[in-house]
Amino acid sequence: MRYKRAFRISSGLGGVIAVLAITPSSVFAQDGPSTQDYLNNIWVFIAGVLVFFMQAGFALVEAGLTRAKNVVNIFAKNMADAIVGITAWFACGYAFAFGGGGRWIGDSAFFLADQDLATIPEGGLSIATTFFFQAVFAATAVTIASGAMAERTKFSAYLIFSMVMCAFIYPVVVHWTWGGGFIAEKVNFGDALSYSDFAGSGIVHMTGGIAALMGAMALGPRIGKYGADGKPRAIPGHNIPFAIVGVFILWVGWFGFNPGSELLADEFVITVAVNTMLAAVAGGLFCAITIWWKSGKPDLAMIGNGVLAGLVAITAPCGAVDAWAAFVIGGIAGVLVVFAVFFFDKIKIDDPVGAISVHGVCGAWGVLSIGLFAKYDDAFLLREDAGLFYGDNGSQLLTQFAMIVVIAVWVAATTGVLFYVIKKTIGLRVSAEEEVEGLDVIEHGLAGYAGDMAHV
Amino acid sequence: MRYKRAFRISSGLGGVIAVLAITPSSVFAQDGPSTQDYLNNIWVFIAGVLVFFMQAGFALVEAGLTRAKNVVNIFAKNMADAIVGITAWFACGYAFAFGGGGRWIGDSAFFLADQDLATIPEGGLSIATTFFFQAVFAATAVTIASGAMAERTKFSAYLIFSMVMCAFIYPVVVHWTWGGGFIAEKVNFGDALSYSDFAGSGIVHMTGGIAALMGAMALGPRIGKYGADGKPRAIPGHNIPFAIVGVFILWVGWFGFNPGSELLADEFVITVAVNTMLAAVAGGLFCAITIWWKSGKPDLAMIGNGVLAGLVAITAPCGAVDAWAAFVIGGIAGVLVVFAVFFFDKIKIDDPVGAISVHGVCGAWGVLSIGLFAKYDDAFLLREDAGLFYGDNGSQLLTQFAMIVVIAVWVAATTGVLFYVIKKTIGLRVSAEEEVEGLDVIEHGLAGYAGDMAHV
Amino acid sequence: MRYKRAFRISSGLGGVIAVLAITPSSVFAQDGPSTQDYLNNIWVFIAGVLVFFMQAGFALVEAGLTRAKNVVNIFAKNMADAIVGITAWFACGYAFAFGGGGRWIGDSAFFLADQDLATIPEGGLSIATTFFFQAVFAATAVTIASGAMAERTKFSAYLIFSMVMCAFIYPVVVHWTWGGGFIAEKVNFGDALSYSDFAGSGIVHMTGGIAALMGAMALGPRIGKYGADGKPRAIPGHNIPFAIVGVFILWVGWFGFNPGSELLADEFVITVAVNTMLAAVAGGLFCAITIWWKSGKPDLAMIGNGVLAGLVAITAPCGAVDAWAAFVIGGIAGVLVVFAVFFFDKIKIDDPVGAISVHGVCGAWGVLSIGLFAKYDDAFLLREDAGLFYGDNGSQLLTQFAMIVVIAVWVAATTGVLFYVIKKTIGLRVSAEEEVEGLDVIEHGLAGYAGDMAHV
Amino acid sequence: MKLITAVVKPFKLDDIKDALKAAGIAGMTVTEVRGFGRQGGHTETYRGAEYQIDFVPKVSIALVVDDSQVDAVVDTIIAAAATGKIGDGKVWVTDVDRLVRIRTGEEGAEAV
Amino acid sequence: MKLITAVVKPFKLDDIKDALKAAGIAGMTVTEVRGFGRQGGHTETYRGAEYQIDFVPKVSIALVVDDSQVDAVVDTIIAAAATGKIGDGKVWVTDVDRLVRIRTGEEGAEAV
Amino acid sequence: MKLITAVVKPFKLDDIKDALKAAGIAGMTVTEVRGFGRQGGHTETYRGAEYQIDFVPKVSIALVVDDSQVDAVVDTIIAAAATGKIGDGKVWVTDVDRLVRIRTGEEGAEAV
Ligand SMILES: Nc1ncnc2c1ncn2[C@@H]1O[C@H](COP(=O)(O)OP(=O)(O)O)[C@@H](O)[C@H]1O
Ligand SMILES: Nc1ncnc2c1ncn2[C@@H]1O[C@H](COP(=O)(O)OP(=O)(O)O)[C@@H](O)[C@H]1O
Numbered sequence A, B, C: 001m002r003y004k005r006a007f008r009i010s011s012g013l014g015g016v017i018a019v020l021a022i023t024p025s026s027v028f029a030q031d032g033p034s035t036q037d038y039l040n041n042i043w044v045f046i047a048g049v050l051v052f053f054m055q056a057g058f059a060l061v062e063a064g065l066t067r068a069k070n071v072v073n074i075f076a077k078n079m080a081d082a083i084v085g086i087t088a089w090f091a092c093g094y095a096f097a098f099g100g101g102g103r104w105i106g107d108s109a110f111f112l113a114d115q116d117l118a119t120i121p122e123g124g125l126s127i128a129t130t131f132f133f134q135a136v137f138a139a140t141a142v143t144i145a146s147g148a149m150a151e152r153t154k155f156s157a158y159l160i161f162s163m164v165m166c167a168f169i170y171p172v173v174v175h176w177t178w179g180g181g182f183i184a185e186k187v188n189f190g191d192a193l194s195y196s197d198f199a200g201s202g203i204v205h206m207t208g209g210i211a212a213l214m215g216a217m218a219l220g221p222r223i224g225k226y227g228a229d230g231k232p233r234a235i236p237g238h239n240i241p242f243a244i245v246g247v248f249i250l251w252v253g254w255f256g257f258n259p260g261s262e263l264l265a266d267e268f269v270i271t272v273a274v275n276t277m278l279a280a281v282a283g284g285l286f287c288a289i290t291i292w293w294k295s296g297k298p299d300l301a302m303i304g305n306g307v308l309a310g311l312v313a314i315t316a317p318c319g320a321v322d323a324w325a326a327f328v329i330g331g332i333a334g335v336l337v338v339f340a341v342f343f344f345d346k347i348k349i350d351d352p353v354g355a356i357s358v359h360g361v362c363g364a365w366g367v368l369s370i371g372l373f374a375k376y377d378d379a380f381l382l383r384e385d386a387g388l389f390y391g392d393n394g395s396q397l398l399t400q401f402a403m404i405v406v407i408a409v410w411v412a413a414t415t416g417v418l419f420y421v422i423k424k425t426i427g428l429r430v431s432a433e434e435e436v437e438g439l440d441v442i443e444h445g446l447a448g449y450a451g452d453m454a455h456v
Numbered sequence D, E, F: 001m002k003l004i005t006a007v008v009k010p011f012k013l014d015d016i017k018d019a020l021k022a023a024g025i026a027g028m029t030v031t032e033v034r035g036f037g038r039q040g041g042h043t044e045t046y047r048g049a050e051y052q053i054d055f056v057p058k059v060s061i062a063l064v065v066d067d068s069q070v071d072a073v074v075d076t077i078i079a080a081a082a083t084g085k086i087g088d089g090k091v092w093v094t095d096v097d098r099l100v101r102i103r104t105g106e107e108g109a110e111a112v
């Protein structure tokens, strides 16, 4: 049997994250924090650094899969996600998510004012550690949409979206779940005691994926994406090496994302890592088989999506399932992502990098998979054998499904309103001429690859 | 004097890695693992993440030193090494290497079935940690050959090679050595008590290098590599920045590869790191001097090889030698690699990135160097002053040499048969026309750098 | 209140770094080092690995912001900084900095001879750890100048500069400060007890920035940088994706640079990280606003500089200030860097990547900011509330200012002499023809991007 | 035989190609070029300093056709390439003495 | 003076250059281009969607030669460039009024 | 109408453009090319093996001008492009039958 892990809820007063579990090795009293406490915090911080590195990975994947004439714009949006996103998180995102405040939204710790950042509670994380780790998660959540909205969004409109997402829409989702709000409290059916989403297949990735979907729908497809006959035409990416290096960097970052979400330095950090690794390779493998079979060639850009699909899917169940189950969950995601990409192409939702399929569809699949494969007592689950395949009557599956619906409705509604307002005011999309010429020179005054010839 | 470090052998039952050493700081009994145990496992896991990052480094080095028309193929092969390699390791590679089974090959723990992944034995690593760390090593071993076989290998043939390598050939080498098999038991001459190969100059790099040699020989040189006069012609790489960023990433990864192989979080982790750093700079320095002197210019692509040569060479002796010796070992590798590259070019073995010279030749040199410079009691050595320069009578050198021969014969024989079978069945090399046009479009249906012009 | 942190001074005998502070969790005696000791060393080592990764970041930023015809030269210089720099540090840099020796310069531990690398003093770092961490700092300091001297410096001249910088000029600065030399002892006015520079805004970055300034002045502007009318003309960088990926990598590395400089694994590691993160985003944010307002477009290359400006500025005060102050300090740096870039452009000091503005100007600003915002008792400060805004009478500000002057004069004088001697002997700048054709082919015999067409 | 050279806006290439195909043209050769003309001349700033971008990206199309086809082809190109905005480009026609298809050695109209 | 333009397969460039060198040609100018012709038209899929690659990479060689050399040079190029497979390319010849070497100001045959 | 083609050293492009602008030329089309000539032929080594770089980077400028302007323009180009060192390049002139501005349909001198 496994140790019961920390039940992470905000204490409600001052945003301190109370950890109620018994942590191994902190058995005798002492004045300052124990070495185990330091190890916990240092490890979670290192994991956060790996997650932060994902910003470079996202930028490279998105840039690689789009055209050279928009590459500065892609990087500018990713840079803005880090800058604007973390600023917004500092200003109010963290407060809304973890600043106490009951069921719906937090109400303290704006700008970290009056917070004791340094003190480490026994067996837990300091506010500094929590803030850091959660800030890089927030930056990730917002970056997801950037790829789906690539090559045609006004930069100023994107900035507004990015800010609102990190300041309000995403923090509310976090408050409802990891922050101890109404999903953590209320969303459970039958035997299920609570929802479960270890590292955020739903909370982070599906949130980003739904925002991506709404963005792509609000924008409409890129010029030239659909032929006169209505059939989708491919617009190949300009730098496949960038895209694949980006996938490797994201993969590395995921070894912070999932194992770091253990929020302690214990033995399960590494079982989570093994599951993460296996789901990724299974995602890549089964995606490769699927696309090879469907299109006759092992399309590398799609295989990259397959690896990411496996990673997104395992993000929720990585602490609750066996290694073989992780492999199966990732493999299914790898197949799913191919069909999802084809599907969205067909219904004329133009997602240049596949963000909706990878993060939205496979994020939802990851959350559901707990209802099927969960064996171990994971964060929030509060029981063993919660999966259908381990004797549960489907109560957990239903709970997981309910959670997906709640998050999806919230994100779709708020981003829907947001994009509508932007469209009616400053406008969401660049002019056709600008789109054809490329966003780099017109929006940013800078070509991505200045030929030496043109000037000196 | 140093603490005697863990004598890593598989326990023979259920694949648990027993660690027999006395670990510092675990002096009093307690229920769960101690903080030191957690620190050991978290550290080795982090080291494994750094090693995994090397996949991106290998891809960039290989892509940078080859032509643009094959860049997708290079990245596809590296992605496949991670995907197919880790899947194979999960299925049977880990079982063959560490799944008990006596002298020749392991026989349990296939698909990690029935393994207790989480439990951390006192002073040791959990199976999850061992699996993770060893899996990324396996992915490294197989990736090495990819560079030597670049620009002309059929993708499907490469996939088969990659799978067999990770599923069988490399795991057997690991079983014989780190897994406690017959080399660990039997290969010793005179006073030498055992072979020594701390982090795998021989076990990982030379194994990869020999496979690379066999692959390059089986394939023959690229079209255009040798002029009508039989003299080698250079085929310059298409993106030197990629190559050098790749070298830096590999270098970073090596700070996980070698220090992580301590398999504990103790003081020697960092002496190993210092030796690793010094060997790398010496490799770069003496390689630069050699190539500058031989060709009149400081060829940056070669200097990158020199750094890697130093890193490969120090991988075996990094725990057993003094800082000055590390510098000397790395420096000799830096000279060696230049002559090796010239040599293989001359005898018409076409290795586009120098993998045979870097990993094969300098891997062997690293293993031998222990017989000359070993001063400290390192893993497996079981004694101090094992180097010729510290009073040994050459027994250790002979033992090291014997180990090289055994590994080289095994890898050469098995990969030789493998390439022969592939050649006679599905074929190993693409058609001349495909080679000239580039593998990307024909094998993968995807250009690495789609110009914006060709399709909208 | 915070724990008083280690007062890092070299013990004067044999270069051992004595740490006098009481470290948490090492309260009972035992034989070997405690787990906390291991954690301290492993963490600082990991931080060092992150700092080493910055080499790739610097190379990418510099390459991205310059022209394709010089890209091999840029990477060669960065590789040389690592190779030559660390070799010089090993030979004598470390000895001059930390090898005892009183007020002016260290005098032992050349080539690490006779040093006990492994032993960890209670609550402190082993010599291996200190050497490793300081070596990567040295490599950083020297790399800074490379960007300012890009596209026109002779490679051999640069090698000499790099060697002298790492062997002598920078180690002396370190000795005077972190090594316990005369600045640590003597530079203090009024109530101030000592200078403060936690992770090296002044010691590392300003040192690099002043060297960069002297180099750029000694070289003169690139051909074509100033029009016939004397007005600066832009020479846009050839690969903006490289530049921004480089910024992200540097940002990641800074999470080792600053938090690692705590030299312990305690709670303040992470408060330092939070401050680092907030200063970076503020730097990017206010830089973006400034350049948008001044030039009408959000120039991404400049925004990248803004992020780095925030990071450089917070490097000194990151341990002594509140989160809001970190944000303010970074934001001011982001504005400052824009004006500094304009200023140097105007006075005809041609700095292709903005190194002087980022590291020199914002490094000085970071050191000064302690005199304004310092609240906590940080390394060396030895008191709380040392900032003007917390009631100090300006004594600390004066002390900080004095420290800047001392370092600036030393670096300007020594590099000035060095560049003068180089100019009069082997020459500092390439010929006009070579500059126009590009340094890659002529100096290195290697084009950065070999088109497939030109040779098969 | 005549050689028609058309310098046009890059994003029109696809339309022109389709129009020429429809008009029965079987071959052409395309080059990425940079044009200087009335359209040119926007000023950018890069890290504070100004610079003039005089050259804008264009595509040049080379077509060898039979004398009889010249006018029709020129008209087709103009129709497909025109946007009415400045910078649409030019078409010019030069005389070709001889044309050979490398594969077969066919000459003149046969070789088109 | 005549201008010979040859559009050929890229991997033949080296052979052509060597053949021309052997034939005493001292200069030429080469451009990377994309050709549309009989050879073209393979379909690729990228992340599921199909696309038509109409243009294939080619190299264009421009050579100004004396009238007397034209036929020999054209023959040399054809011999070196031909593979017999579709897509080998074309050679065409146009008339040059005047040729100047910039360095010396030499004109005509002197300037080649 | 005449077409002037100039193959020149890349770093001279700016000077040539400025000189032509000053001489009242309103348009031209520029291509990155590789030249083979007397200048070429330096040998490099790459990871030990030698290779010959026969082609050096050049820029090709295409200008259609009125017959009356030809000589002045050629002279302007030569003046701006010459360095006196080997590899300065060539200028040649060919006859143009017809020139059309795509935007307006104007022909001949109007279209320049
Ligand atoms: N005299 C010329 N010779 C060659 N090319 C020209 C000439 N004039 C213009 N061009 C080409 O035609 C393009 C469009 O010309 P421009 O003057 O900008 O607008 P328009 O086509 O509306 O007249 C230019 O970018 C250039 O490539
Ligand atoms: N009419 C044409 N004008 C200009 N270039 C042409 C023409 N026809 C063909 N080409 C060029 O010649 C190349 C080869 O032509 P293609 O029809 O594919 O085969 P083949 O050379 O065997 O006739 C094309 O890719 C194109 O670059």
Ligand SMILES: Nc1ncnc2c1ncn2[C@@H]1O[C@H](COP(=O)(O)OP(=O)(O)O)[C@@H](O)[C@H]1O
Binding pocket: E026, E027, E028, E029, E030, E062, E063, E064, E065, E101, E102, E103, E112, F007, F034, F035, F036, F037, F038, F039, F040, F056, F058, F085, F086, F087, F088, F089, F090
């Ligand atoms: N016969 C030719 N036809 C076309 N281009 C030529 C010819 N000869 C030379 N060139 C071009 O002119 C450039 C310069 O010629 P080169 O012989 O090197 O020196 P120079 O210009 O001093 O005579 C070459 O690089 C090539 O691009």
